[in-house]
């Protein structure tokens with residue numbers, strides 16, 4: 021079927037979730053579509069479980085770089101514009117499709133099993149970029165060792181000249197404001213977080229938004245794994261710290277496996293989600309835990325999942341007791357005790 025459409029892209033507004041989608045910058049464009057912004061620039065059945073492959077061609081004036089969630093096939097000059105053609109051959113959820121347009125220079129980072137690049141504003145300090153985003157190949161290699169192969173053909177970080185409140189993942193690409201070019205932990209953890217979404221969220225994607233913890237809990241846990249790997253902290257120290265912080269916050273309005281639209285991106289979903297992941301790890305031990313996660317990612321690669329499918333997987337791999345242990349974390353509001361390793 022062919023759908024012919026035209027229009028002027030602009031953000032999609034939704035009550036409760038604010039605006040998302042195609043957005044103009046000072047000098048360029050970003051698309052931050054999670055969760056409802058995809059229809060701002062193309063007609064679609066905008067559901068996360070409706071994945072498809074994509075061919076995307078965009079015309080832009082010379083001097084601008086067009087980055088799309090896919091692999092660049094080539095550029096072609098036509099009149100006063102350059103047409104950028106991209107292919108996304110791995111099935112992609114609508115909200116993970118993105119376009120980024122700006123006056124960028126491309127920085128290639130070596131040392132990862134797939135091409136890793138950053139598109140950055142030309143004036144951005146090279147050393148600052150190397151000290152922060154330059155760590156992406158090590159992060160990618162580390163996550164691939166833990167979780168299995170990186171699921172896409174390449175990884176691109178786009179850094180907009182504009183400051184952005186939060187970074188955002190798309191398929192094979194993440195977007196950051198220039199305010200995240202920093203070696204402090206707040207920036208480094210988010211660089212690791214967005215990259216880890218390529219496994220948790222972009223390759224293995226929720227079928228319903230209520231299961232957002234399957235994305236954000238694991239991505240937050242990946243921050244803690246990188247904290248330990250890079251010598252900043254240890255996973256257990258992060259677990260202890262964030263459990264203690266959660267203890268001080270209200271619990272009775274939040275069910276992790278069904279937070280509702282208003283609390284979908286509440287920070288407690290991220291932290292309680294990561295603690296849930298750690299509760300599983302401490303229960304089954306490191307070896308079984310990483311087997312469970314690798315199996316999960318391999319079996320559902322390019323697919324869509326739910327919390328129930330995850331619990332079934334855990335039950336099959338580690339027994340019903342392991343799945344039952346997660347129920348209070350996922351379906352009850354009271355915060356379970358801080359997960360500790362069996363030897364502690």
Ligand SMILES: [Zn+2]
Pocket residue numbers: 213217235236239
């Ligand atoms: Zn995230």
